[in-house]
Amino acid sequence: MSASDITMMRIMARWQGGAAERLKEAALTLFQSHGYDGTTVAEIAAAAGVTERTFFRHFADKREVLFFDQNAFEGVFLAALPASGAPMELVTAVLAGAASLFPDERRPWSRARQAVIVGNVALQERELLKMSLLAVALTRALTERGIDPVDAALAAEAGVAVFRTAFAAWIADGEERPFPEIQTEILNRLRALL
Amino acid sequence: MSASDITMMRIMARWQGGAAERLKEAALTLFQSHGYDGTTVAEIAAAAGVTERTFFRHFADKREVLFFDQNAFEGVFLAALPASGAPMELVTAVLAGAASLFPDERRPWSRARQAVIVGNVALQERELLKMSLLAVALTRALTERGIDPVDAALAAEAGVAVFRTAFAAWIADGEERPFPEIQTEILNRLRALL
DNA sequence: AGCGTCATGTCAGTCACTGACATCATGGGT
DNA sequence: ACCCATGATGTCAGTGACTGACATGACGCT
Numbered sequence: 001m002s003a004s005d006i007t008m009m010r011i012m013a014r015w016q017g018g019a020a021e022r023l024k025e026a027a028l029t030l031f032q033s034h035g036y037d038g039t040t041v042a043e044i045a046a047a048a049g050v051t052e053r054t055f056f057r058h059f060a061d062k063r064e065v066l067f068f069d070q071n072a073f074e075g076v077f078l079a080a081l082p083a084s085g086a087p088m089e090l091v092t093a094v095l096a097g098a099a100s101l102f103p104d105e106r107r108p109w110s111r112a113r114q115a116v117i118v119g120n121v122a123l124q125e126r127e128l129l130k131m132s133l134l135a136v137a138l139t140r141a142l143t144e145r146g147i148d149p150v151d152a153a154l155a156a157e158a159g160v161a162v163f164r165t166a167f168a169a170w171i172a173d174g175e176e177r178p179f180p181e182i183q184t185e186i187l188n189r190l191r192a193l194l
Numbered sequence: 195m196s197a198s199d200i201t202m203m204r205i206m207a208r209w210q211g212g213a214a215e216r217l218k219e220a221a222l223t224l225f226q227s228h229g230y231d232g233t234t235v236a237e238i239a240a241a242a243g244v245t246e247r248t249f250f251r252h253f254a255d256k257r258e259v260l261f262f263d264q265n266a267f268e269g270v271f272l273a274a275l276p277a278s279g280a281p282m283e284l285v286t287a288v289l290a291g292a293a294s295l296f297p298d299e300r301r302p303w304s305r306a307r308q309a310v311i312v313g314n315v316a317l318q319e320r321e322l323l324k325m326s327l328l329a330v331a332l333t334r335a336l337t338e339r340g341i342d343p344v345d346a347a348l349a350a351e352a353g354v355a356v357f358r359t360a361f362a363a364w365i366a367d368g369e370e371r372p373f374p375e376i377q378t379e380i381l382n383r384l385r386a387l388l
Numbered sequence: 389a390g391c392g393t394c395a396t397g398t399c400a401g402t403c404a405c406t407g408a409c410a411t412c413a414t415g416g417g418t
Numbered sequence: 419a420c421c422c423a424t425g426a427t428g429t430c431a432g433t434g435a436c437t438g439a440c441a442t443g444a445c446g447c448t
Contacts, residue, residue: 042403050427054426056405057427124323129318132318150359151387153359154380154383155387157358158352158388161352161355165348168347189345190388193281193348194384194385194388245398246436247398247436251395256435
């Protein structure tokens, strides 16, 4: 492939839209083949037919390209929140609503993505941050419904812990049960523990 | 102060030991006065009388200088762990042992440090990672005591959530109760919620 | 005095990330 | 058909975190 061919591809790609989508796909593919640290942002951008600068216009940093989709979680979580109820009733409702995020078809993709994340501490940090932001948003929503702030924080943290544990089990090797079933079981286990 | 004076100070500081300690103090001071982002590693190193390269020999990265002390938490946590018992009994014992980490004299220092952390997302990420590592270590210790892995993970996450919430309350403006008292109350609150 | 060890200094280099400015396709108004 | 505002992109120079390779100085031991 000549340099002029590459130039032509760039020009074609430049205005065809969906740059963010192409960047996300290119990033995951490259992370799988060369590892997260072994992949530069410049390489991801080149694979998507854009420049490095454009990458950073779509994503705040290199890690964010793997977590962009998760930004929608907060909306889905809060959408399932009833107007009133006891703390753990509200959290249970939220978890039921969140289950729709993980249909069985999505499992292979989630497994691939998670394999990249567990291989890099910086990515785990970002995942923890996203979960924490979820807990903070949930805490605030519970507080707005008249729940004591400390109770709200504890209920939200417990809910997110159940969610995270259920997700980990859902993508574990050999696991085939659907997400909602797993999550319900884990919530019951937590109840039994305390 | 002349350039040769600075050189002399460098030489004097070079072999007086405690470089890591000086770096930690210099870092916190500079973070408080200029902010985390507004402080470069080179500035921290200069304030401690060493070079930037030496900073990175003591701390894996810029953030770690604020979290180095927390690495001892894991040992303190696990040291208080009984040889056997029900999951939440074990976690309760661990929390009681952890209380010794936060005597009242330490509160002002903790408040200063936490003020820096809440002002920067990257530092919050690192704090979440440290808490997560704590939960992982606790999960493993519980599993080694014959507890089912999922139960162990849930109990550990719950324990760390209580610890974190208690710490946040202990640091809060106007709070004067000692850490153990706060933590016990929060643990009881979590029990009441579920 | 000679020697090994360990903490440190020096230097060059990579890469993530940013600000400033230029460029180009698109859509709407004239 | 022309023009212009807009938004997405390219280009370029720069900063700062972090690393590898190698040199040097202080200390303890013999």
